Amino acid sequence: MDNCIFCKIIKGELPSEKVYQDEEIIAFVDIKPQAPVHILVIPKKHIDGADTLPAEDAGLTGRLVIAAARIAEQFHLSGGYRIVTNIGKDGGQTVRHLHFHLLGGEKLKDSY
Ligand code: AMP
Ligand code: ZN
Numbered sequence: 001m002d003n004c005i006f007c008k009i010i011k012g013e014l015p016s017e018k019v020y021q022d023e024e025i026i027a028f029v030d031i032k033p034q035a036p037v038h039i040l041v042i043p044k045k046h047i048d049g050a051d052t053l054p055a056e057d058a059g060l061t062g063r064l065v066i067a068a069a070r071i072a073e074q075f076h077l078s079g080g081y082r083i084v085t086n087i088g089k090d091g092g093q094t095v096r097h098l099h100f101h102l103l104g105g106e107k108l109k110d111s112y
Contacts, residue, residue: 036105
């Protein structure tokens with residue numbers, strides 16, 4: 001997707017602090033962290049969000065969550081963490097490229 005900032009990060013056209021990468025997934029530090037550890041885990045393939053997830057990408061979605069859990073181990077988040085995906089304007093999604101937020105490193109505040 002030409003105008004997608006996460007696609008630009010994937011292509012290396014924008015910088016990012018990568019913490020994980022494989023054939024279909026990359027993960028990098030959120031530019032505006034909401035917790036001591038705030039990583040974004042995204043597919044290299046452009047998908048708008050969980051609302052438009054093709055059925056054929058069910059496996060990819062599982063692998064994104066597994067990658068997030070592995071990264072959580074890498075960051076020693078043994079006390080727990082949160083994996084979140086926002087959907088659409090009311091859900092607080094500002095970047096229309098599917099991503100899971102991995103948040104942790106402290107006792108997280110309650111939210112919805
Ligand atoms: P959301 O609001 O759920 O769509 O999440 C988008 C996230 O992307 C926000 O937490 C932003 O801080 C983060 N973000 C936006 N641009 C960048 C960037 N260039 N590098 C890293 N994170 C970014
Ligand atoms: Zn994209």
